[in-house]
Amino acid sequence: MDLFNPAEDENISMVHPEYFIISGLSKLPRIHLYYIFLFLVYIVSVLANSTVMTVICLDRRLQTPKYVAVFNLAFVDLFGSSALxxxxxxxxLLGHRRVPFRxxxxxxxxxxxxxxxxxxxxVALAYDRLLAIIFPLQYQARMTHRFMLSxxxxFWLAVSVLVALATGLLTRLSFCKSVVxxxxFCDHGQIYRLACNSHYPNYVVSCVYPVLLFWLxxxxxLLSYVAIGRTLAKVANWRRRLKALRTCAxxxxxxxxxxxPLLVTFTLMENIHPDGRIISLSLTSVFPPVLNPVIYTLQTQEIQEALGRLLRRARCRKRDVTLK
Incomplete structure (x- = not known):
């Protein structure tokens, strides 16, 4: 009987380690410079996403269903960066590589x-653009605040449940070998492969989740933009096409x-050195939260105008205070 397989004996307790040791990139020279770089990227991410969230909250013209999704994107970027x-x-950087199990x-x-x-x-933003371009006359009726919030x-509920399930399955594993x-970070795939007992359910999760959370x-x-492209192809006025494309830029x-970056990394996974893969995935985790608010600020005229209005109000208030 396999003493580490709970399927054979439900009374056997799990062997959970006191801690895990995170060792990725530890052998690369001058790697501390990379983490200092990530710290600077994190600071920019916090400032940029906080700015986008503040502008959307303070400017009533941006309190539309589309910008509810943009606000949530900035929140996720800020929260995700702060978690990682x-x-x-x-x-x-500080050398605290031992992370307690829980x-x-x-x-x-x-x-x-x-x-x-x-x-x-x-996906939410793609659906918003899909309705705005294909059903412009019905957009206001279909895309409401209530619908976007729902x-x-x-999405939050579905993702939280799926990730909680994957995390919970790790607690049924016994770790009697390595804890490195x-x-x-505490990567699901790296953890379940350290188990001594059967980790088949975790393997299934690692195969199914990328399909549900990435490929779908x-x-x-992609299908929404195929539909948008077919709709724009039927529009004779090139100015309307250009305007629609600008809203999608x-x-x-x-x-x-x-x-x-994810497609490149997973496509070339077998040909990438493990350390190179870790660096690639870490950059994929931290760069989108930095670039997303910058892209929306530079390419979205509404946010630029809202930011300008808020800055003018701030200057006027400062001037009034000075005159008093």
Missing amino acids: VPKLLDVF SCLTFLFFCYTCLSMQPFNL LILS INSY PLAFI AHLSLVAVYFT
Whole structure:
């Protein structure tokens, strides 16, 4: 009888380690410079996403269903960066590589939840553009605040349940061998492979979840733009085509920023050195939260105008205070 297989004896208790040791990139020379760079990227991410969220909250003209999704995207980027980067710096830059078992699972849950919410935010924005271009006369009736909030909340619920299930399955595993995780955070795949007992359910999860949380959102986004392209092809006025494409420019840039590095990494996975793969995935985790608010600020005229109005109000208030 396999003493580490709970399927054979339900009375056997799990062997959970006191801690895991995160060892990814530890052998690379001058790696501390990379983590200092990530810290600077994190600071920019916090400032940029906080600015976007503040502008949307303070400007009533931006309080539309579309910008509810943009606000949620900025929130996810801010929350995700704050869940990942400070702990990453604590582990690698300060040398606290031992992460308690429960803390590691908590770390995993929040990181995976935020990373998984990003493509669903892009799905919400793609659906918004789809309705605006294909059904312009029905857009106001279909795309309401209530609908967008319900859509985003349903995404949060679905992602949280799926990630909680994956995290919970790790608690049924026994770890009697190594506790060293060769990654930059508490990675689900790296953890379940360390188990002594059967980890088949975790393997199934690792195969199914990328389809549900990555490929399906990407497929919906691509199909939505195929439909948008077919609709625009029927429009005779090239100015209307150009205007419609401009409204999609920021969203398409976000899609490219998020999905392209992942597609390249997973396509070339077998030919990439493990350390190179870890660096690639870590950059994929921290760069979209920095670039997303920058892209929306530079490519969205509405946010530029709102930011300008808020700055003018601030200057006027400062001038009034000075005159008094």
